[in-house]
């Protein structure tokens with residue numbers, strides 16, 4: 001049984017002119033203990049999908065799915081309180097905007113101590129001893145996420161520290177409760193490269209030691225590939241391809257995945273000095289002006305007349321894709337035989 005099992009999830013914004021669909025019939029399955037990346041350019045619907053999972057979308061949004069299960073429990077049938085409990089006990093989320101995740105008028109120390117599980121102070125401890133123990137645990141967590149000067153940080157208010165430090169605090173708070181599932185929305189966006197590597201090592205460690213599953217949201221294919229074993233690629237509210245990370249980078253089936261891989265220097269090998277990186281022409285369509293048929297159609301170098309019809313999601317050798325003219329199927333077939 002999958003930890004997370006979503007089938008045909010549609011998220012639409014209620015506007016004066018009717019419903020505007022932002023995420024269209026997206027399916028996603030995450031196995032227990034898996035690190036799964038949700039990749040795609042900004043505006044593809046990754047954050048909306050994550051917020052729908054944790055039940056954080058306001059009434060402005062309509063969320064419909066054929067199936068939306070967490071460990072066999074129907075998320076759509078849960079009331080607000082049950083959803084909150086699930087968030088507190090099982091699922092944690094790191095949001096894109098770290099500073100906004102913290103209370104601006106409370107010192108970091110109080111916020112961090114508040115987030116720690118009370119089981120640490122189980123037993124006959126008086127207030128001061130319990131607090132000392134919690135504080136020590138908070139410092140250990142801060143060191144794990146790469147904070148060196150913990151004393152200064154603990155005394156500070158969120159506005160007195162950098163966005164990168166805010167992000168580290170938010171990550172420490174998220175992993176403090178040892179969630180079964182961590183949803184991380186661009187967790188390294190505000191971090192310097194060395195800190196990114198450190199965070200990924202930490203997340204991998206939590207994944208291996210505590211079987212913490214991770215859903216990583218990233219607009220950057222390289223970041224997604226560094227941590228994940230599977231990638232689901234989104235474009236303009238559709239899933240265009242999903243499969244094992246290594247294979248997908250080696251043999252992308254959807255033209256959008258191919259373009260994302262080609263525009264990432266770390267995958268495409270040698271880059272001639274000052275040569276522009278290959279990229280798709282045009283930009284991501286707005287919600288109000290979605291092309292009919294395949295949403296990549298107007299930007300796709302392989303587009304043909306048939307692309308005005310929406311391609312069905314097909315499966316091949318463990319890969320699912322939505323394209324009339326898939327790439328690399330022969331290479332995948334051969335690879336499977338060898």
Ligand SMILES: Nc1ncnc2c1ncn2[C@@H]1O[C@H](COP(=O)(O)OP(=O)(O)OP(=O)(O)O)[C@@H](O)[C@H]1O
Pocket residue numbers: 013022040041042043044045046047048049219286287
């Ligand atoms: N509150 C909102 N009101 C109107 N449109 C919204 C709102 N939130 C998201 N959208 C639109 O929904 C689409 C998907 O947004 P979403 O934030 O999920 O994308 P994303 O892939 O997470 O990109 P990013 O990383 O930039 O947030 C975008 O077109 C976005 O403009």
